[in-house]
Amino acid sequence: MIAAPDSPGLVGPVVLSMKMAHRTHGEGATAVHALRGVDLEVRLGELVAVMGPSGSGKSTLLNLAGGLDTPTQGTVTLAGAELSAMDPRARARVRRRSVGYVFQDFNLIPALTAAENVSLPRELDGVGTRPAREEALVAMAEIGIEDLADRFPDELSGGQQQRIAIARALVGPRRMVLADEPTGALDSAAGEDVMRVLRARVDRGAGGLLVTHEPRFAAWADRTVFLRDGMVVDTTGGASGPESLLAGGGRHRGDR
Amino acid sequence: MSIRHGIIALLAEQDMHGYQLKVEFERRTGGTWPVNIGQIYTTVQRLVRDGLVLPAPGERSDDRADVERFTLTDAGRAQATVWWSTPVERGAPARDELAIKLALAVTAPGVDVRDVVQAQRTESMRALHDFTRLKAAQPQTDDLGADLAWSLVLDHLVFDAEAEVRWLDHVEARVARASLHPRPSPRPTDDPAAGGAGGGRARRRSGAPPPGGRRR
Numbered sequence: 001m002i003a004a005p006d007s008p009g010l011v012g013p014v015v016l017s018m019k020m021a022h023r024t025h026g027e028g029a030t031a032v033h034a035l036r037g038v039d040l041e042v043r044l045g046e047l048v049a050v051m052g053p054s055g056s057g058k059s060t061l062l063n064l065a066g067g068l069d070t071p072t073q074g075t076v077t078l079a080g081a082e083l084s085a086m087d088p089r090a091r092a093r094v095r096r097r098s099v100g101y102v103f104q105d106f107n108l109i110p111a112l113t114a115a116e117n118v119s120l121p122r123e124l125d126g127v128g129t130r131p132a133r134e135e136a137l138v139a140m141a142e143i144g145i146e147d148l149a150d151r152f153p154d155e156l157s158g159g160q161q162q163r164i165a166i167a168r169a170l171v172g173p174r175r176m177v178l179a180d181e182p183t184g185a186l187d188s189a190a191g192e193d194v195m196r197v198l199r200a201r202v203d204r205g206a207g208g209l210l211v212t213h214e215p216r217f218a219a220w221a222d223r224t225v226f227l228r229d230g231m232v233v234d235t236t237g238g239a240s241g242p243e244s245l246l247a248g249g250g251r252h253r254g255d256r
Numbered sequence: 257m258s259i260r261h262g263i264i265a266l267l268a269e270q271d272m273h274g275y276q277l278k279v280e281f282e283r284r285t286g287g288t289w290p291v292n293i294g295q296i297y298t299t300v301q302r303l304v305r306d307g308l309v310l311p312a313p314g315e316r317s318d319d320r321a322d323v324e325r326f327t328l329t330d331a332g333r334a335q336a337t338v339w340w341s342t343p344v345e346r347g348a349p350a351r352d353e354l355a356i357k358l359a360l361a362v363t364a365p366g367v368d369v370r371d372v373v374q375a376q377r378t379e380s381m382r383a384l385h386d387f388t389r390l391k392a393a394q395p396q397t398d399d400l401g402a403d404l405a406w407s408l409v410l411d412h413l414v415f416d417a418e419a420e421v422r423w424l425d426h427v428e429a430r431v432a433r434a435s436l437h438p439r440p441s442p443r444p445t446d447d448p449a450a451g452g453a454g455g456g457r458a459r460r461r462s463g464a465p466p467p468g469g470r471r472r
Contacts, residue, residue: 053429199392215381215421216414219388224381226374236378237385 012044015079015098015176015207016065022073023060023230034060036230037074044175047199047208049218049237052227058211059180061227065209066178067095079175096125099176100169102198104184106161108153108168115140115149118168125172139171140164142204143197159190163197170206177202179210183217195220259291260299261339264308264328268336271312271327274300286406300326308332354420358427369431377424384417 023035035057042048050058063069064076067083070091076083079098083091100121101107108117119136123129140146145163153161162182169177179198183191191214199220202208210221218224219237226234262281266272272280278296282289303309309332312325328336354376361372391410397403 053425053432193396196392196396213425214418215384216388216418219381219384219414219418220392221385224385226377234374234378236381 011046012205014041014043014077016040016042016209017077018061018064018071018074019077020074021064021071021076023057023064023069024072033230035064035071038227038230038232040065040225040232042176042207042209044205044207045203046223047202047210047221049210049212049221049224050227051211051213051215051218051224056227057230058227060230062178062180062209062211065176066099066101067091096121097173099178100171100174102162102165102169102177102179102182104181106153106158106165106185108161108164110153113150113152114145114156114164117153117164118171121168121174122172127172135172136167139167142170143167143201157190158186159193162186162190162194166194166198166201170201175205176207176209179208179212181212182210183212183214188216191217259289259295260303261335263296263299263303264332264336265339267309267326267328268333271325273325277326283402284405286402286409288406288409303332308335362431370428373424373428373431377421380417380420380424384414384421387414387417 018038018040021035021038021040022033025032025034038057038061040048040061050061052058060069064071065078067076067078070076070084074084078094081094081098083094086094108114109120112120115133115136118139119129119132122132122135127135137146137149140149143163143166145160145167148156148160148164153164156164165182166177166179169179177198182198183194186194195217198208198210208221210218212218221237223235223237225232226236259281262285263277266277266280266284274293274296277300278291278293281291281296300309304311304326308329309326310329312327358369358372358376361367361369387410391407391414394403394407394410397407
């Protein structure tokens with residue numbers, strides 16, 4: 001009756017790759033193993049969700065993915081550069097050029113307009129004000145919010161602010177967005193709008209890693225990775241067929 | 257689901273014949289609950305029997321039941337009003353296989369509840385991914401209409417699947433906490449004649465208080 005659409009977008013080259021990544025804090029008897037041998041790959045056009053209970057290693061995973069931290073064992077490769085083999089300066093350069101963050105509370109600068117917020121990372125990259133603004137407008141147009149360019153954050157709804165944060169995360173050459181509970185401060189409908197935008201933006205050529213504890217939002221990803229005690233215990237969402245949808249979809253309890 | 261109220265609600269808008277009722281019902285519920293024409297006629301006949309529906313006057317056509325139009329009686333109209341203004345009863349929860357399975361898994365020797373939870377979560381997440389893909393393929397609409405109806409029906413499935421995943425997370429957390437404080441495993445009721453009043457049910461499973469609330 002209802003055909004499931006194929007996974008949207010075309011999947012491109014690998015943007016982020018982790019191989020047997022370990023992260024241990026401390027040594028000996030008091031060592032804390034935050035991550036124990038995680039393999040993860042995100043390609044252009046792919047959105048991967050990470051779920052798991054508190055303390056399962058989600059934040060550590062995000063920090064490694066963004067080059068804010070390095071693995072004690074294993075490798076992390078971002079946009080072709082092996083972060084784990086770099087000195088902090090070189091790592092910071094790759095990080096600045098390749099990834100953007102989206103946080104729960106938007107983190108826009110209130111004194112700057114939307115377009116200025118989006119162009120800020122490019123100005124910090126050393127790009128001039130005018131080209132930076134042009135890139136910002138492109139990034140905003142990419143997700144259909146160019147009409148908000150000259151508004152200030154406090155004139156915008158939470159959902160609109162988060163869309164600006166997504167544009168900022170992917171301004172200029174950045175192709176990887178790390179989103180940490182991006183829907184956490186939004187109501188259900190606004191959260192869904194933001195996921196729709198993030199999904200569409202990733203489909204148009206970016207990689208995304210999404211940490212969330214809300215299964216409803218994780219379901220927008222191509223895959224959901226479950227962490228437990230620093231290990232990936234399960235991955236879902238990869239391949240699934242239309243046969244599972246609605247019609248005779250197994251254990252439905254609504255029928256009374 | 258009972259289509260009885262659906263038919264009454266549709267007839268409250270205008271008189272319809274059987275096939276029209278089928279088409280309208282499916283269209284208006286986003287195509288999620290297909291009904292066959294036989295179900296429609298059986299239900300309409302019962303509604304006629306109960307005095308809520310009548311064949312529409314002047315539309316009789318003796319040998320062609322499929323063009324016969326139906327109309328609501330005053331009692332039928334009153335029912336429609338009552339239906340809109342009364343909440344759907346939650347009633348007693350349906351006997352849920354998953355809840356039973358996990359309840360048994362918690363005390364079954366040699367069964368790792370965490371594995372049972374994980375396997376189920378994989379399945380529930382898979383369903384959630386599928387529903388969401390359908391949503392993503394749907395153009396977003398803020399107009400009141402069939403697209404919105406369909407998208408809200410999908411949302412219902414999404415929230416239902418999500419509730420299950422959240423409950424599984426909760427089970428996992430409670431089990432993990434409980435396994436830090438192991439207590440002697442409960443023994444099956446040893447009285448073979450147990451069958452009388454108050455049998456095995458009275459046995460308390462744990463002295464722990466009920467869960468404190470939703471996480472977040």
